[in-house]
Amino acid sequence: MKVLGIETSCDETGVAVYDTEAGLRAHALYSQVALHAEYGGVVPELASRDHVRKLLPLIRQTLAEAGMAVDELDGVAYTAGPGLVGALLVGAGVARSLAWALDVPAVAVHHMEGHLLAPLMEETDEGPLEPPFVALLVSGGHTQLVAVDAIGRYRLLGETLDDAAGEAFDKTAKLMGLPYPGGPHLAAMAEQGTPGAYRFSRPMTDRPGLDFSFSGLKTQVLLAWQKSDQSDTTRADIARGFEDAVVETLAIKCERALDAAGCETLVVAGGVGANRRLRARLQAMAEQRGGRVGFPRPAFCTDNGAMIAFAGALRLQAGQSEDASVRVTPRWDMASLPAVQS
Structure with a gap:
């Protein structure tokens, strides 16, 4: 067909x-x-x-x-x-x-x-991805964890209570003066930042549950930026701290979702799924658990x-x-x- x-x-x-x-x-x-x-x-x-x-x-x-x-x-x-x-x-x-x-x-x-379903189009050495699996849908408009029992049979495990992850990337970039669309520019700048120079909270990881919230993290970045010298070096360091916080939060919630679903296969999709550091962190987490993670090609x-x-x-x-x-x-x-x- x-x-x-x-x-x-x-x-x-x-x-x-x-x-x-x-x-x-x-x-x-x-x-x-x-x-x-x-x-x-x-x-x-x-x-x-x-x-x-x-x-x-x-x-x-x-x-x-x-x-x-x-x-x-x-x-x-x-x-x-x-x-x-x-x-x-x-x-x-x-x-x-x-x-x-x-x-x-x-x-x-x-x-x-x-x-x-986009990652299911990709060929992998481990064979085709098939349900059941847990999906992280992470984009400018959505951040959701979904249990996929079969194609067309979906159970929402957790979602964002305010800004989606991609939206938080864009808004954080804008408040630091980066051009539209801000998310990719912020991720590129984070590559030049010093790890640990700024450390922000991992929202909602200190309590049970699979929901997300990124608006408070965005406020932390704003306050740090306003108090800084606002140089390019500082902008890169803050961008790295923000990206690390988002990536770590997503990874913690994904691991909890796999435990809740009794599954060891994770699928990641949406615009933020192209983020290099997120891919590396989730790949390492899956390997440590003896599972697998699937991504669509960046395009x-x-x-x-x-x-x-x-x-x-x-x-x-x-x-x-x-x-x-x-x-x-x-x-x-x-x-x-x-x-x-x-």
Whole structure:
């Protein structure tokens, strides 16, 4: 089955073709970072308009790179939520129209399920990743620990009570004067910082539970920055202290989640999953426990069409599809998804 995947949940337009027999055939991504940089954050109306401009050319480009004609598609998958309602409607409208014109099924994909399943596309020396496992979904909008009993059967173990980890990275970078989007700039600056020069708390690790909170950590950084000489060296040291605190907090909670789920396989997905220090820390933790940890390639940590095409292909293969209505769900509980019966 050859499935076209469309991702337009926020500020990146992603398109891919996934073949259930041959794997990923082609993918393309357009980022709106330059468009929103002037405003210091995503402007929903501008995001929607840019998806309108870029989506059809990206579909043509991706099909050409896959060496396919549009009528060779067997199905279409699209992000229906969570996300910005206007941006979601662009992708859903195009996907539903294309599926109707080709008389092929279309399936609505949960954005976070796409992230959660992205590591399953990767080939590893240890063999394919399969449920059951614990997933850490860590991005600008979400920080969640999820027990994955099977594809489509998810149990929320813990989540952030305020800022997501990626959001905390971006906001902390902004308060120290780093350009938008701040998270990657802060991580790059942390590479130059001195370990231990600044030590911040590991929020909510001194009590039981699997929930997260990063707003207090952000305040600690602000106070440290305001009291400092605000030099480039100090900025790098504070960035390193902040990153170490986030990475250690995530690692502590992941280990607790593995214990709670009685599992030794961890999957990490979402934009923060590309962080080099987080990957190294979780890899070391998994090896110490005698388990394994799976990551998507860095290009698939951020929003992309490949994860939507893959997740959609699994559901289309299971006989799941949508009617011809164009519907999106900006707020969507992943636990409400139907299981995939293989």
